[in-house]
Amino acid sequence: MSTGTVSTPPPARSRAEIEQPTLRTDRYWVAPLLTFVVFLAFIAYATFRAFQNEYYYAPPYISPFYSPCISTNCVPMPGAGEVHFIGSWWGLSPALLILIFPLGFRMTCYYYRKAYYRAFWQSPPACAVAEPHGKYTGETRFPLLLQNSHRYWFAAAAVFNVILTWDAILGFRNAQGEWGHMGLGTLVLLANATLLWLYTASCHSCRHIMGGRLKHFSKHPVRYRAWTVVSKLNTRHMQLAWASLFGVALTDLYVWLVASGVFSDPKFF
16 A cells, blocks of 8 residues: 655765875886886887997898898898898988887787886876876777787788898808808897797787687697697786897897997807
């Protein structure tokens, strides 16, 4: 039997109004600050080396910033990747064109997105920390929409890894082109190529290529095995990203110092 009274629904709960950007008491800002400093240092170094346009070939070693030699204005480097794809119309440093591809791969990498979003854009600076932006559109609009091109940059990075691996193999020749040589620079180029392959293989796109869209792993044992290996590497994607970044910079620095005569490449045989 109705009593004629109408029940009032409870008031809707709203989000807590907190004036502070975060209630965290730890030094959460240290990690994005270190990322900002290291990234900025690498960008500054790579930009300087790209515009320097010299000291990038010390027979038989070539800097990864300048390989392959794609224009005719490269220093003479017989047998070391003189492909001259673009001929003589490009008058600036060839590194400015070459670095587009590894840069595109790293800038669209899932880990690097997290790293520079936090360090440079503060979006957000850390977990449970409010970001300063009033509106968030994610990666649905230009320019962040270009992050979807990561799979294509992955293919380009794999091609460059093959080239840098060949450069490392050429490090077993002496300055006269004779095989049977190995110096410290040979090991440096080999380590750089290895780190780049590990970083590329640990990429999320590589993991998807190996095992994506498969409904039954049992019907594809080879792809399943490859997927498991890549998945293990994927758990170390962050560490491999940093190691390969330092590796490519230090490799270029080594070639620069040898080519400029700061020291001679130690030879083992």
